[in-house]
Amino acid sequence: MGNVTATPQTIALPTDSAGREMLVSVRGLKKHFPITSGIVFQRQVGAVKAVDGVDFDVYKGETLGLVGESGCGKSTTGRAVLQLYRPTAGSVVFEGNELTTMNNAGLRAARRRMQIIFQDPFASLNPRMTVGNIVNEPLVVHNIMNKKQRKEYVAQLLERVGLNPYYINRYPHEFSGGQRQRVGIARALALNPSFIVADEPISALDVSIQAQVVNLLEDLQEELGLTYLFIAHDLSMVRHICDRVAVMYLGKIVEIGPTDRVYDNPLHPYTQSLLSAVPVPDPEVEENRRRIILSGDVPSPANPPSGCNFRTRCPVAFDLCSDEPSPPLIEIEPGHFAACHRVT
Amino acid sequence: MGVLLEVKNLVTRFYTQEGTVYAVNGVSYELQEGETLGVVGESGSGKSVHALSMMGLIPQPPGKIESGEVIFQGRDLLKLSREQMRLVRGAEVAMIFQDPMTSLNPVLTIGTQLTEGLKLHMGMTQTQANRRAIELLEMVGISDASRRLRDYPHQFSGGMRQRVMIAIGLSCNPKLLIADEPTTALDVTIQAQILELVRQLRDELGMAMIWITHDLGVVAGVADTIQVMYAGRVVERGPINAVMKDPRNAYTLGLLNSLPRMDEKGRGERLHQIVGSPPDMRVKPVGDPFWPRNPYHTEKCKQETPELEQVADSVPGHMSAAWYDLKKDRESQQLQGEG
Ligand SMILES: Nc1ncnc2c1ncn2[C@@H]1O[C@H](COP(=O)(O)OP(=O)(O)OP(=O)(O)O)[C@@H](O)[C@H]1O
Ligand SMILES: Nc1ncnc2c1ncn2[C@@H]1O[C@H](COP(=O)(O)OP(=O)(O)OP(=O)(O)O)[C@@H](O)[C@H]1O
Ligand code: SF4
Ligand SMILES: [Mg+2]
Ligand SMILES: [Mg+2]
Numbered sequence: 001m002g003n004v005t006a007t008p009q010t011i012a013l014p015t016d017s018a019g020r021e022m023l024v025s026v027r028g029l030k031k032h033f034p035i036t037s038g039i040v041f042q043r044q045v046g047a048v049k050a051v052d053g054v055d056f057d058v059y060k061g062e063t064l065g066l067v068g069e070s071g072c073g074k075s076t077t078g079r080a081v082l083q084l085y086r087p088t089a090g091s092v093v094f095e096g097n098e099l100t101t102m103n104n105a106g107l108r109a110a111r112r113r114m115q116i117i118f119q120d121p122f123a124s125l126n127p128r129m130t131v132g133n134i135v136n137e138p139l140v141v142h143n144i145m146n147k148k149q150r151k152e153y154v155a156q157l158l159e160r161v162g163l164n165p166y167y168i169n170r171y172p173h174e175f176s177g178g179q180r181q182r183v184g185i186a187r188a189l190a191l192n193p194s195f196i197v198a199d200e201p202i203s204a205l206d207v208s209i210q211a212q213v214v215n216l217l218e219d220l221q222e223e224l225g226l227t228y229l230f231i232a233h234d235l236s237m238v239r240h241i242c243d244r245v246a247v248m249y250l251g252k253i254v255e256i257g258p259t260d261r262v263y264d265n266p267l268h269p270y271t272q273s274l275l276s277a278v279p280v281p282d283p284e285v286e287e288n289r290r291r292i293i294l295s296g297d298v299p300s301p302a303n304p305p306s307g308c309n310f311r312t313r314c315p316v317a318f319d320l321c322s323d324e325p326s327p328p329l330i331e332i333e334p335g336h337f338a339a340c341h342r343v344t
Numbered sequence: 345m346g347v348l349l350e351v352k353n354l355v356t357r358f359y360t361q362e363g364t365v366y367a368v369n370g371v372s373y374e375l376q377e378g379e380t381l382g383v384v385g386e387s388g389s390g391k392s393v394h395a396l397s398m399m400g401l402i403p404q405p406p407g408k409i410e411s412g413e414v415i416f417q418g419r420d421l422l423k424l425s426r427e428q429m430r431l432v433r434g435a436e437v438a439m440i441f442q443d444p445m446t447s448l449n450p451v452l453t454i455g456t457q458l459t460e461g462l463k464l465h466m467g468m469t470q471t472q473a474n475r476r477a478i479e480l481l482e483m484v485g486i487s488d489a490s491r492r493l494r495d496y497p498h499q500f501s502g503g504m505r506q507r508v509m510i511a512i513g514l515s516c517n518p519k520l521l522i523a524d525e526p527t528t529a530l531d532v533t534i535q536a537q538i539l540e541l542v543r544q545l546r547d548e549l550g551m552a553m554i555w556i557t558h559d560l561g562v563v564a565g566v567a568d569t570i571q572v573m574y575a576g577r578v579v580e581r582g583p584i585n586a587v588m589k590d591p592r593n594a595y596t597l598g599l600l601n602s603l604p605r606m607d608e609k610g611r612g613e614r615l616h617q618i619v620g621s622p623p624d625m626r627v628k629p630v631g632d633p634f635w636p637r638n639p640y641h642t643e644k645c646k647q648e649t650p651e652l653e654q655v656a657d658s659v660p661g662h663m664s665a666a667w668y669d670l671k672k673d674r675e676s677q678q679l680q681g682e683g
Contacts (some may be wrong), residue, residue, distance in 0.1 A: 176622070207560075208622065212618075215614060236603065239606055239608075276536075277533050279539075279561025280564065281561045281605070283589075285607060293536055293540050294533045294537070
């Protein structure tokens with residue numbers, strides 16, 4: 001990006017059995033939020049099992065999609081990976097280093113290399129700071145470059161995300177939603193990260209603006225070799241942007257694999273119904289589609305069903321599903337895993 | 345089948361401290377009995393304001409209906425008194441909004457809210473109304489209905505609240521159901537439940553619907569006719585197949601092209617994007633408001649506003665407001681690309 005770089009860095013990454021470089025490795029990750037009761041003396045009466053034991057890797061340069069319904073634990077997973085929430089249990093290895101046991105100084109350094117883009121471009125930018133200062137702030141915090149270099153670099157960053165550097169002294173409210181999201185992206189890029197968690201980065205944008213932001217994210221990935229964890233509920237966009245996709249239900253990953261395999265050959269009953277429910281902007285296709293309509297609502301993560309936690313809504317549940325413990329993720333075809341007693 | 349609703353040249357503005365908002369700028373259309381109309385367009389294009397204006401629900405001030413007629417079963421709704429309008433709303437026309445929490449009263453039980461309308465509009469006794477309320481809740485798939493009548497809205501999930509809203513909406517057998525983004529806040533599996541339910545009920549009850557959404561996929565699955573709005577105007581309308589397979593307005597085309605599809609292989613292809621930003625509704629529109637973002641615009645687009653007109657070489661009822669000939673322009677573009 002231009003002639004100024006924040007942090008040139010090359011790191012030898014661990015590889016998996018297929019020789020792919022693992023930028024992030026997550027194992028047994030749990031995040032439980034305590035439920036407390038009592039007015040004077042708070043005591044814990046239970047826990048919201050927002051993330052309840054997830055395993056996945058993110059390979060260097062790829063986009064891994066994380067999908068599932070509201071409240072299934074996508075954002076919590078993203079935050080727990082970045083240690084914005086300290087996990088209840090499990091391990092997160094980033095660029096070869098274990099993050100969960102790292103002290104604050106170590107984390108501060110690691111955070112330069114991993115960033116987050118939020119859903120709401122309105123709430124996530126400080127309304128009292130100019131966009132120039134918003135993008136500049138991480139550079140100041142990490143004491144990178146002198147003032148003059150920073151100014152030049154911020155202008156370059158704004159230009160890179162498609163904003164006229166001329167607007168550097170304007171405030172967020174003077175921008176449209178799509179432009180604000182570009183400011184958020186510029187800020188995330190400032191420290192030259194290798195890994196970005198994009199938490200519903202386009203959900204709050206107009207349809208006609210979503211494609212602009214997605215194209216920008218894809219261009220930046222190609223140019224800067226970025227790796228994304230792309231959290232979304234728009235399954236059509238996920239198919240477009242992701243190399244692999246992980247499907248979550250009630251705090252667990254129920255299926256993970258190459259995007260086209262998961263969409264063309266969904267293995268888990270939840271993935272099957274989820275995909276069948278996505279409307280397609282084509283009246284002929286809609287007319288002839290077979291939809292699997294799930295009955296009932298998502299159970300509370302404070303009190304998930306025993307056994308397979310999907311069994312209360314699963315159209316093909318049988319006795320094993322409640323008698324046996326939660327089914328593990330099993331590799332059904334190369335790189336394509338599902339957690340279901342029916343798929344083994 | 346006859347005409348149920350006729351909207352003629354509806355114009356609604358808001359006079360705010362930051363200036364005039366030109367929210368709806370001359371909307372006209374007809375809705376047949378039993379027809380489902382999908383209204384799409386991006387945020388701020390006037391979809392909600394157009395529906396709220398028809399139903400007498402615009403806050404005045406700052407809002408003002410500058411002109412127009414809304415003929416529903418022979419009467420101009422815009423000329424009715426507040427009291428007459430209130431009777432039309434719960435009974436002949438029902439509305440469901442995006443956020444059921446704001447339209448359900450949090451301090452009244454679901455039962456009270458369901459039976460209120462039945463007593464007022466249908467003249468039922470409390471016992472009759474209770475019995476009907478249970479039937480309605482069962483119809484929208486809420487189990488254990490008689491017990492749940494005593495529950496308050498917060499005791500229901502988002503999807504169930506939306507189903508309760510539908511039950512309330514349908515309770516007086518309306519001729520027309522207006523749904524404003526009723527599934528936008530819901531998960532896709534819950535949205536699929538609701539859409540399935542609505543399709544079924546519509547076919548059983550034979551009511552007409554106006555379904556407002558920004559999701560072209562939802563419209564494709566539910567509507568007979570689609571109407572695309574941009575900057576407070578209808579820019580294209582017609583039978584759903586014609587408009588979605590053969591769009592003639594550059595905005596419709598841009599919108600359809602920018603959508604990735606769940607049923608098509610993804611990575612690698614770049615999305616088509618519409619350049620620029622949505623229009624500022626505080627600026628009085630001049631010419632075709634889409635022209636700065638339209639690669640097919642002509643000089644005339646900058647000066648004169650095109651009217652919605654039948655597309656000469658398409659099916660009857662397929663209308664577009666455009667000075668350019670999108671089909672011809674695209675064909676010659678393709679020829680150039682090949683040549
Ligand atoms: N800080 C918190 N304290 C307590 N519970 C929380 C907290 N954050 C999230 N939760 C709960 O954890 C569960 C998972 O929430 P999370 O935000 O991760 O879901 P999500 O998949 O991102 O949903 P959405 O699609 O709505 O963003 C939910 O039940 C939520 O209410
Ligand atoms: N009470 C109000 N006061 C001032 N302006 C308003 C008011 N209500 C709506 N508007 C403006 O009128 C225009 C049309 O708004 P409308 O709500 O109809 O858009 P919409 O198409 O329904 O958008 P969305 O998809 O976001 O719901 C917008 O510019 C909006 O800001
Ligand atoms: S394990 Fe049983 S309940 Fe769970 S998804 Fe498979 S079949 Fe359904
Ligand atoms: Mg979230
Ligand atoms: Mg609206």
